[in-house]
Amino acid sequence: MTMLSSQRLLAQDGAGNHIIPAVSVVVPVYNEVESIPHLIEAIASSLTAAQLTYEIICVDDGSKDGSAELLKQIAQTRIDLKAVLLRRNYGQTAAMAAGFNFAQGQAIVTLDGDLQNDPADIPLLLAKLDEGYDLVSGWRKNRQDAALTRLLPSKIANWLIGRVTSVELHDYGCSLKAYKSELVADMNLYGELHRFLPALAFIEGARIAELPVRHHARKYGRSKYGLWRTFRVLMDLLTIWFMKTFLTRPMHVFGMLGLLSLFVGTLLGGYLTFIKLVLGESIGQRPLLILTVVMLLAGIQLFSFGLLAELLMRTYHESQGRPIYRVREVVEPTINNRVGDK
Numbered sequence: 263m264t265m266l267s268s269q270r271l272l273a274q275d276g277a278g279n280h281i282i283p284a285v286s287v288v289v290p291v292y293n294e295v296e297s298i299p300h301l302i303e304a305i306a307s308s309l310t311a312a313q314l315t316y317e318i319i320c321v322d323d324g325s326k327d328g329s330a331e332l333l334k335q336i337a338q339t340r341i342d343l344k345a346v347l348l349r350r351n352y353g354q355t356a357a358m359a360a361g362f363n364f365a366q367g368q369a370i371v372t373l374d375g376d377l378q379n380d381p382a383d384i385p386l387l388l389a390k391l392d393e394g395y396d397l398v399s400g401w402r403k404n405r406q407d408a409a410l411t412r413l414l415p416s417k418i419a420n421w422l423i424g425r426v427t428s429v430e431l432h433d434y435g436c437s438l439k440a441y442k443s444e445l446v447a448d449m450n451l452y453g454e455l456h457r458f459l460p461a462l463a464f465i466e467g468a469r470i471a472e473l474p475v476r477h478h479a480r481k482y483g484r485s486k487y488g489l490w491r492t493f494r495v496l497m498d499l500l501t502i503w504f505m506k507t508f509l510t511r512p513m514h515v516f517g518m519l520g521l522l523s524l525f526v527g528t529l530l531g532g533y534l535t536f537i538k539l540v541l542g543e544s545i546g547q548r549p550l551l552i553l554t555v556v557m558l559l560a561g562i563q564l565f566s567f568g569l570l571a572e573l574l575m576r577t578y579h580e581s582q583g584r585p586i587y588r589v590r591e592v593v594e595p596t597i598n599n600r601v602g603d604k
């Protein structure tokens with residue numbers, strides 16, 4: 263059985279000594295109870311076949327379908343699984359951040375808990391990582407999701423993200439990714455930022471590669487996302503653009519906006535002066551024009567203000583050092599777990 267044969271590949275040896283695994287597989291889980299047993303088996307057999315030491319870290323993100331209880335139960339019987347149970351549903355990014363915090367491997371692999379990603383691809387990603395990359399991102403070349411509501415928005419999103427971040431990947435949204443552990447160690451994640459990890463990593467100077475991976479249709483349960491996420495992702499994209507530009511050259515952002523506003527103001531002022539001085543008409547009675555000016559200025563101010571607020575939020579997150587999630591319970595491999603091996 264996998265469990266026995268993989269024993270020497272685990273985070274603790276038979277005597278309870280700690281071993282740093284070659285890879286930590288991090289899986290965010292939200293209501294995936296039917297998939298869990300298959301997923302854990304598939305990950306274990308893929309890594310065992312590849313002769314890699316590994317640990318699986320399943321982070322339950324406040325599931326309501328018994329996923330947490332099942333994970334706990336499985337974690338008590340096998341020594342390759344650590345179950346991290348969050349107090350409530352914090353979202354996929356937070357669940358991944360929690361997984362990163364508990365991961366001890368030299369490399370970290372993330373994948374979804376719904377079996378849409380194929381664990382058999384993990385060794386391929388790791389091999390690519392070994393070629394000297396810091397991040398290898400999966401590319402779902404034949405993605406099995408609804409065309410109109412999922413594929414189209416993500417095509418647009420991928421294009422936009424590529425433009426904005428200068429990291430042009432075909433498939434930002436693919437959860438199956440491999441990282442050198444140093445890379446994720448001090449990332450401050452929030453919102454939907456997990457999908458921008460390649461962009462954040464690139465800003466830090468990471469070498470990034472993309473590798474085609476398999477993708478399967480969801481067998482059990484349903485997707486947790488709809489169109490609403492596209493909107494949130496777009497807002498995060500604006501933030502990234504802002505971080506990238508503002509944090510290096512603030513004057514480029516506000517200077518441009520200032521110039522633009524000055525330019526429009528001058529044009530309007532010139533137009534009004536022309537009407538008053540040359541045509542001799544009264545300019546006091548033009549509510550529409552005034553409204554235009556007010557709207558323009560208010561728009562610019564609100565926009566800048568929104569960006570500033572985002573920056574403040576980021577500073578807030580980073581300075582607080584406060585986690586974006588709370589852990590209720592951790593069930594990790596102990597020497598006792600091996601009882602289940604018999």
Ligand code: UDP
Binds near residue numbers: 293352375378484486
């Ligand atoms: N997920 C999570 N917290 C959430 C929503 C989703 O941990 O609030 C997990 C979910 O269990 C899955 C992964 O994130 O493992 C991706 O979710 P899903 O498969 O629903 O997204 P899709 O593949 O449809 O983009």
Ligand code: MG
Binds near residue numbers: 374480
């Ligand atoms: Mg999915």
